[in-house]
Amino acid sequence: MLLIDEKRLLGALDELAGIGAIDGGGCARLALTDEDKAGRDLLVGWMKAAGLDVRIDAIGNVIGVRAGSENLAPVMTGSHIDTVRTGGRYDGNYGVLAGLEVVRALNDAKRTTRRPIAVAFFTNEEGARFQPDMMGSLVYAGGLGLNEAYAATDKDGVAVGDELRRIGYLGAAKPGALKPHAFVELHIEQGPILDEEKVQIGVVESVQGISWTEYTVTGVSNHAGTTPMRLRRDAGYLAASVNVFVRGLAHEMGGNQVGTVGALSLRPNLINVVPNRAVFTVDLRNTDEAKLKEAEARVAAHIAEVAAAERVEVEAKVLARFEPVIFEAGLVDRVERHAGALSLTTQRMPSGAGHDAQMMQRICPTAMIFVPSVAGLSHNVKEHTEAADLLAGAQVLANLMLELASEV
Amino acid sequence: MLLIDEKRLLGALDELAGIGAIDGGGCARLALTDEDKAGRDLLVGWMKAAGLDVRIDAIGNVIGVRAGSENLAPVMTGSHIDTVRTGGRYDGNYGVLAGLEVVRALNDAKRTTRRPIAVAFFTNEEGARFQPDMMGSLVYAGGLGLNEAYAATDKDGVAVGDELRRIGYLGAAKPGALKPHAFVELHIEQGPILDEEKVQIGVVESVQGISWTEYTVTGVSNHAGTTPMRLRRDAGYLAASVNVFVRGLAHEMGGNQVGTVGALSLRPNLINVVPNRAVFTVDLRNTDEAKLKEAEARVAAHIAEVAAAERVEVEAKVLARFEPVIFEAGLVDRVERHAGALSLTTQRMPSGAGHDAQMMQRICPTAMIFVPSVAGLSHNVKEHTEAADLLAGAQVLANLMLELASEV
Structure with missing residues (x-):
């Protein structure tokens, strides 16, 4: 030794x-x-x-x-x-x-x-x-x-x-x-x-695949008091629903699937105006490429569904995509x-x-x-x-x- | 005439x-x-x-x-x-x-x-x-x-x-x-x-009561790739869950209950970092004071529940509160x-x-x-x-x- x-x-x-x-x-x-x-x-x-x-x-x-x-x-x-x-x-x-x-x-x-x-x-x-x-x-x-x-x-x-x-x-x-x-x-x-589990050595089997997407949502800006809920086209609502969906998805898929909405900005970003624009990111990671693809597909399907119901437009831009690596x-x-x-x-x-x-x-x-x-x-x-x-x-x-x- | x-x-x-x-x-x-x-x-x-x-x-x-x-x-x-x-x-x-x-x-x-x-x-x-x-x-x-x-x-x-x-x-x-x-x-x-219903004169019976609250959420900033979902204390997640909850609440209460999350900012607001701070607003309105109070109470209860589960701190600040007016x-x-x-x-x-x-x-x-x-x-x-x-x-x-x- x-x-x-x-x-x-x-x-x-x-x-x-x-x-x-x-x-x-x-x-x-x-x-x-x-x-x-x-x-x-x-x-x-x-x-x-x-x-x-x-x-x-x-x-x-x-x-x-x-x-x-x-x-x-x-x-x-x-x-x-x-x-x-x-x-x-x-x-x-x-x-x-x-x-x-x-x-x-x-x-x-x-x-x-x-x-x-x-x-x-x-x-x-x-x-x-x-x-x-x-x-x-x-x-x-x-x-x-x-x-x-x-x-x-x-x-x-x-x-x-x-x-x-x-x-x-x-x-x-x-x-x-x-x-x-x-x-x-x-x-x-x-x-x-x-640190949490008081283990001394981590035996690293793999590196998670990474999927980063930025979404730009375009809705319609409206008065928060006078616009009935059914007439809203709220860009911020779609962003929020994706954050909640990603959390549920990660829990449901389990394993090492993680998902994060880390960045989000609203416009006009005023207390009494329905947002007409939201830009937000989704970070998805998994060590299994098939599961990562499944997570991506399910997020995309959720967005399509909410976008149609809310009558907002969504543009997606892939910021980074790495497949998982198995050592x-x-x-x-x-x-x-x-x-x-x-x-x-x-x-x-x-x-x-x-x-x-x-x-x-x-x-x-x-x-x-x-x-x-x-x-x-x-x-x-x-x-x-x-x-x-x-x-x-x-x-x-x-x-x-x-x-x-x-x-x- | x-x-x-x-x-x-x-x-x-x-x-x-x-x-x-x-x-x-x-x-x-x-x-x-x-x-x-x-x-x-x-x-x-x-x-x-x-x-x-x-x-x-x-x-x-x-x-x-x-x-x-x-x-x-x-x-x-x-x-x-x-x-x-x-x-x-x-x-x-x-x-x-x-x-x-x-x-x-x-x-x-x-x-x-x-x-x-x-x-x-x-x-x-x-x-x-x-x-x-x-x-x-x-x-x-x-x-x-x-x-x-x-x-x-x-x-x-x-x-x-x-x-x-x-x-x-x-x-x-x-x-x-x-x-x-x-x-x-x-x-x-x-x-x-x-305009939507092609009616010429609106006979105004009342003015909605208004409840404006700003919430400041403090969580913990963490790596979006290395932090398991169960260890997260995501300030942005709480904000998102409130937006979705408010939408559901307005639909469930019906009548003229409306609710809006119009303003939201995250920190550090980076794609791969779990947000440790979120500041957001909730705008609730109803013509019935008892129902407006009910909406306020249900939002507060939802926030308390999610804050406990997510282990984040939430401070609430009332920005405006007007009771409904009946003409x-x-x-x-x-x-x-x-x-x-x-x-x-x-x-x-x-x-x-x-x-x-x-x-x-x-x-x-x-x-x-x-x-x-x-x-x-x-x-x-x-x-x-x-x-x-x-x-x-x-x-x-x-x-x-x-x-x-x-x-x-």
């Missing part, structure tokens, strides 16, 4: 969190900003000091490789170090630094693995500055062309390609050139389940086994959020390890995971990587 | 609509602005030219009195000439100018009535610049003190008292000094019922009889909007006459009533006033 140095891991997390630090203990390192560059520089320095061969690819993904005794495909781990505007210090960073800690522990133990070990951080996972999110890993897995990625601009019209060049991370390596034997990502849960079953089993061997409690679960690992599953066997997030807080400066949980996750990662690196 | 001069009535409406005219054919004469002063000056000039004794009271109400043959309480009609910011040309103005037309027709016919005839326009009926609405008639009926009314300020902090003085309409008369024998207000419906039954019957005598079709109905007449009912027998609003448009530059309907309403008013003015 390779022993993880808790103090060194926490120290690295602290030092990285110092870059782009914001009030409340969080971080602001939006992708490809000066803060992101400073974080990257710190990581690259650490990788080189740990003896890794650092490769930067054309989308700015950084991969540090520790040679194995045989010239085989590497066992790769990693995540991202960019954050949202008011992010926490663990989201992404933890997985990258735990991978670095595995390398440092191997160095301390002077151990050489059969297969190379690789630690990666991918560009713009958050999507908070440039869309799409998970951009670096998506390009790495061949799901997005370089020129398309370069052309993505932030709200000020600044492009990814220009920013990569400006901060010195438009590298020479071809994205995806290094095809891993396996990829394992360690991440905080970003949800409340493990490699054998690798998922091994996460569970290694956690069990350390007497850690486990729970199989889907990921409700998107991760780089879901892109890597397209090109190699992939799995994820979750550790608890206190109160499920995420994308929040108050995001927190207890030190014991951080250590446990890193130890599971180390043991699994060692096993993977030893096989032919 | 006293014949109304259609051309003269429409000409007066046109001329008044030219003051504060805005694109689309509407008017902007907010209370106590320069435009309101110009409209008042035009009316006062017309009243004087028609031989009326013009009295301006301390809240700026203007009453023109045509002497009768006996010194009895006058028969009064009237309404208001202030408008909302993008108002129509008939709301209020029609009732005042129809009253003036009755006087002009009496002058043409050289007829003297037993009782005096009075034509009034009340200050700030709309409440679009200063609250409360129906301010002038409320003060006239003794429901609001002068000093309280003077202290009301607009959004720039300008006070009613100062504006009355500035435009020269802080008069010497004591509000309410002239107690009418009866008050009859002619008004456009501001709703779709008469004098005998006078209402007479409106119906006079319309019938002219072979006009009638329908008994409540008023969904507030009117000066509801304040006058506190001090004298009062009734209202409605004429159709095309498509029910109100507080809208496109507000329209056909000339034939304007004439019919004015003729009913004239005949009823003549009858009232002839009695002891």
